[in-house]
Amino acid sequence: MSTKKRRQREFVERESRILAKAWELLERDGLLKLQMSRLAEECEYSVGTLYHHFSSKEDMLLALATEQVSERLRLFEKVAQWQANTRDRMIGFLFADALFARREPLFFHLQQYITTPVIAAAISEERRQLAIEAHRPLAELFLSVVEEAQSNGDLGNTTLSPLQLGLGLWALAEGMHTLVHAEGLSEPYKVSSPYSLLLNHCHAWLNGHEWRPLYPLNDLQAQAELIDRVRREVFDVIPGVDAGVLFPQPAQGAL
Amino acid sequence: MSTKKRRQREFVERESRILAKAWELLERDGLLKLQMSRLAEECEYSVGTLYHHFSSKEDMLLALATEQVSERLRLFEKVAQWQANTRDRMIGFLFADALFARREPLFFHLQQYITTPVIAAAISEERRQLAIEAHRPLAELFLSVVEEAQSNGDLGNTTLSPLQLGLGLWALAEGMHTLVHAEGLSEPYKVSSPYSLLLNHCHAWLNGHEWRPLYPLNDLQAQAELIDRVRREVFDVIPGVDAGVLFPQPAQGAL
DNA sequence: ACAGATTATGAATCTGATTCACATAGTGAG
DNA sequence: CTCACTATGTGAATCAGATTCATAATCTGT
Structure with missing residues (x-):
């Protein structure tokens, strides 16, 4: 039971970590240069993980x-x-x-x-x-x-x-x-x-x-x-x- | 002299022919599906020719x-x-x-x-x-x-x-x-x-x-x-x- | 400690724009 | 009419980058 909740919480936390990093990249390099693979790299997650959170860029x-x-x-x-x-x-x-x-x-x-x-x-x-x-x-x-x-x-x-x-x-x-x-x-x-x-x-x-x-x-x-x-x-x-x-x-x- | 002018005219004419076809495709399939290779095909010109007219899509x-x-x-x-x-x-x-x-x-x-x-x-x-x-x-x-x-x-x-x-x-x-x-x-x-x-x-x-x-x-x-x-x-x-x-x-x- | 379920990974795939080495056609001098 | 030269057209090859998915890693309850 509580394990499931913890997981969910961690998932949400990770999502905001990803978004925070995305915003950082956006401010640094602009919308044009924001790419999923680079974002993955900077977050230290894999691209696949990104796509568990978001259906597309x-x-x-x-x-x-x-x-x-x-x-x-x-x-x-x-x-x-x-x-x-x-x-x-x-x-x-x-x-x-x-x-x-x-x-x-x-x-x-x-x-x-x-x-x-x-x-x-x-x-x-x-x-x-x-x-x-x-x-x-x-x-x-x-x-x-x-x-x-x-x-x-x-x-x-x-x-x-x-x-x-x-x-x-x-x-x-x-x-x-x-x-x-x-x-x-x-x-x-x-x-x-x-x-x-x-x-x-x-x-x-x-x-x-x-x-x-x-x-x-x-x-x-x-x-x-x-x-x-x-x-x-x-x-x-x-x-x-x-x-x-x-x-x-x-x-x-x-x- | 006049050859050059004819050429220029033909170039301009071709450009509007391309644009006319592009508009047609746009109305037919929407902005999302408009692709340069398909446009080239439909115009019966090559992609390269398209890029002589336009620097990008x-x-x-x-x-x-x-x-x-x-x-x-x-x-x-x-x-x-x-x-x-x-x-x-x-x-x-x-x-x-x-x-x-x-x-x-x-x-x-x-x-x-x-x-x-x-x-x-x-x-x-x-x-x-x-x-x-x-x-x-x-x-x-x-x-x-x-x-x-x-x-x-x-x-x-x-x-x-x-x-x-x-x-x-x-x-x-x-x-x-x-x-x-x-x-x-x-x-x-x-x-x-x-x-x-x-x-x-x-x-x-x-x-x-x-x-x-x-x-x-x-x-x-x-x-x-x-x-x-x-x-x-x-x-x-x-x-x-x-x-x-x-x-x-x-x-x-x-x- | 283990089977089964869940989640993460990133190399491989796919889409589609763009390039560029080569082919072709046009031009004008001799 | 021919040839060297220039301008233009071609599309296969390249490239960028998003997305997928088979496999690996991790977790869960027993």
């Missing part, structure tokens, strides 16, 4: 990305607990997202890679389910704030469900990440501080939905102050947060 | 995607020439985008695939430049409408440049495409008609930027009428346009 990559979600969740939880109105918390989520994107740029590469249909095709159903499970609390946290806003009247009356509403902001952020990380085609359209820009567009979107309190769009000062408040009141406890780089103070009133 | 895929841009441009041009206010034309671009996404879903898979940094790394610099060149008129068309809006006062006063402003809508659309096409992770968050939803969020964004004339967000009827007008006045000449599928009439006033 892509499967492992999704496992890797899924592991990171808990870190992201930690940031989101801080925002959800923040004593602030719903609109400010929405901006807080955005901050968390941008923060995470900056600290773990690899995560976004990985995410983009494994959600590409060609690549995703090689992922096992189980792993996909695990990933969905892992993401659920993240989505719930986010959507609960949307619901709160709807029920307490922060929002103008809308015909959209919380999910439909939330997807708007989600898409906006996702799209900006995509444009920021897209290789090649977007070079001529690069912009100096994409996340400040995103922030401004999010305020536009929130104003458009009459999400109160409204922020005047061209008052960049007020937007910067809000960001500063998020940083101080939510994220300052977390070491290594560099909001100044993400959201540089606007010079002479322009982005 | 990814290089060829970008060439393929670039070819499609002219089709997309054709739709965008129709919108740009439309006799309507700037706001309606912005929605027109969105329509064109959604339309294209529906007619050529492969294009978006391809686009997503080749902009993934891992994949993009295998693309030659020349090909990348060609792709950027091909996209330029598309961006110019879009940005010229933004500029027009700014200069004729349709827009509230903003601190953003036309590019910075345009990127907002671009990111929103891009993000929605990504969420729609993302495999796996987004399953629990699927929504019945993502492009109607996108449209609603775009109106929110436009309202937020005080892009006149404002549309009330919960008047789905007015939004549906605008879409219908775009279809009738801009795209009806184009056969096979099925706006009804893209933007279904909202049932009982809800999305």
Whole structure:
């Protein structure tokens, strides 16, 4: 009985050891150079063993990305607990997202890679389910704030469900990440501080939905102050947060 | 002299013949099954010849995607020439985008695939430049409408440049495409008609930027009428346009 | 201590992109 | 018309790297 449990535990432990090493290799050599045989070598396990854990390389990559979600969740939880109105918390989520994107740029590469249909095709159903499970609390946290806003009247009356509403902001952020990380085609359209820009567009979107309190769009000062408040009141406890780089103070009133 | 030109012409012709066949295979078997040796076989050229044209498989895929841009441009041009206010034309671009996404879903898979940094790394610099060149008129068309809006006062006063402003809508659309096409992770968050939803969020964004004339967000009827007008006045000449599928009439006033 | 079950191993296999030595065709001078 | 030369096309051979699976090693309960 207990032997079986010990085995299971050891199996799980080994899995996270493998993933830790994989992440290390990823950071060192990049996604392109990550190969299963080298990973096996570095872990001091055989390739076969790797394949007892993961049905394919892509499967492992999704496992890797899924592991990171808990870190992201930690940031989101801080925002959800923040004593602030719903609109400010929405901006807080955005901050968390941008923060995470900056600290773990690899995560976004990985995410983009494994959600590409060609690549995703090689992922096992189980792993996909695990990933969905892992993401659920993240989505719930986010959507609960949307619901709160709807029920307490922060929002103008809308015909959209919380999910439909939330997807708007989600898409906006996702799209900006995509444009920021897209290789090649977007070079001529690069912009100096994409996340400040995103922030401004999010305020536009929130104003458009009459999400109160409204922020005047061209008052960049007020937007910067809000960001500063998020940083101080939510994220300052977390070491290594560099909001100044993400959201540089606007010079002479322009982005 | 003229021999050389003939040769060049033949080379170009062969390239488009190869690409045409590649597109055919892509539609038939999908991106996953497209392989260079099979393509060579079907074209009745040798693999070596393929590699005289393209430095790698990814290089060829970008060439393929670039070819499609002219089709997309054709739709965008129709919108740009439309006799309507700037706001309606912005929605027109969105329509064109959604339309294209529906007619050529492969294009978006391809686009997503080749902009993934891992994949993009295998693309030659020349090909990348060609792709950027091909996209330029598309961006110019879009940005010229933004500029027009700014200069004729349709827009509230903003601190953003036309590019910075345009990127907002671009990111929103891009993000929605990504969420729609993302495999796996987004399953629990699927929504019945993502492009109607996108449209609603775009109106929110436009309202937020005080892009006149404002549309009330919960008047789905007015939004549906605008879409219908775009279809009738801009795209009806184009056969096979099925706006009804893209933007279904909202049932009982809800999305 | 042993049979049987479970798990680990890594050499062998397989897939498919890419290369390159050679074959072929085109060119222009004499 | 022929020949030397160049440019282009060919596809078998090479290479990279993921995946498999027959075998070895280890563990379990008796």
